[in-house]
Amino acid sequence: MPNAYVEVMDKDVSLCSDVQVVWCGAVSSTVAAGEEFTFTCNATFPVRFVRVTRRSTVAVGVRIGIGHIDIQGEGTKKPHRSYYKTSKKKTSEPFLTTSAMTAGECGIICQRYYSCIDFSYSATAPTDENCLLTHKTLSSHYLDDNSWTTYILSCM
Template identity: 35%
Template sequence: MLLSAREMIFIVCCIWVQDRLHVKADNIMLQKPRRLSSTYKWKSDGKDYYYHSYYANDGSKIRWPARSGFQAGPYWQGDLQGFYTVHNITVTSDDHTTFASDIRDAYIGVSSVDIKCPDDDVTWCGQWPADTLPRETLTFSCSHVQPVRFVRVWRNITGYLTVQEVEVEGTPRRTRAAKYNKSLNKKLYTPLTSVYAISASDCGIKCYKTQPCLGFSYNPSADPSCLLATSTKSTTATDWVTYSITDCSNHITCDLTDQFK
């Protein structure tokens, strides 16, 4: 049966709309700056070969992976070079059986700050399962309050970490001009309230949600660990860190979520 011109146009439009709806989101991690906690070296025929960090976001799932050396807490971190709401992180394991297991039980997370210790100020998006297969691709959905800049894959073990590829989907976020002054070994003199927080970033978010809040102090060893105040007056106190807002009004209408460095 021959189709009329109108029917042909309708079919073509439907195909075009369907293709548009299935366009893959941009990978905002592609070829961005990245680092490994250490780099695995392999020697063959007198030559050294390195499993560099950039292999994990070079856009290829068939070339070499990024692989750390044998160490405590190995990690890979990528820098988005801007602040985003991250929706999904897609991670692929190595395509060789030898290294594929080196991602088992790895954590996947995001952070607003460049950190050295994988457990500090990181929002978890998921954990890689223990039964890893070669060239397995899994997607982890993220849910975080503050805009983030860094994406992490790490293992809480002493061993290796091997990552074939990391892809990230996210939406750019504009952050406003709020800034903090950071004071080591200082504690707020008259806290408005005391709450529990798992990190300085988490404490800062609680300050942001408590209006007005002009400063906060954080000490991971204290109970409670987070102090919020409407005054930035502080006193000397070992192991505490105080963050004071420098250019926001007392009404706090600006975004305070990316300055907890």
């Protein structure tokens, strides 16, 4: 953990170029085994990601050993804006098909997979597989019944 630092972000830095980042603190260069650190972040935007990194001058491949991270926060008081654009399409080549109670739950499932960039959801699908996750550039087709909606990750 020596020289590690903590940041919070509103978007996934690997997918979006307009990420808001707040630096929260840094660990000193001398650390005792089992030592705990507390950082307070005062972000003025809804936080979705926490990043712990370390600048290293040693060989590539040296990893940070973190035993436990506890993140606490307050719920937002204003509605959270969506980072997804919608269209009346259905993903034709999903890498995972599953069931979800709502489109929001389907989006949460998508967020758990690093490779998921789009998802389709239907509240009235004739099977239990009403949540389709994709990892490729959108490959969809229009449907006559309009029961499916595709949610495309947008960094705007």
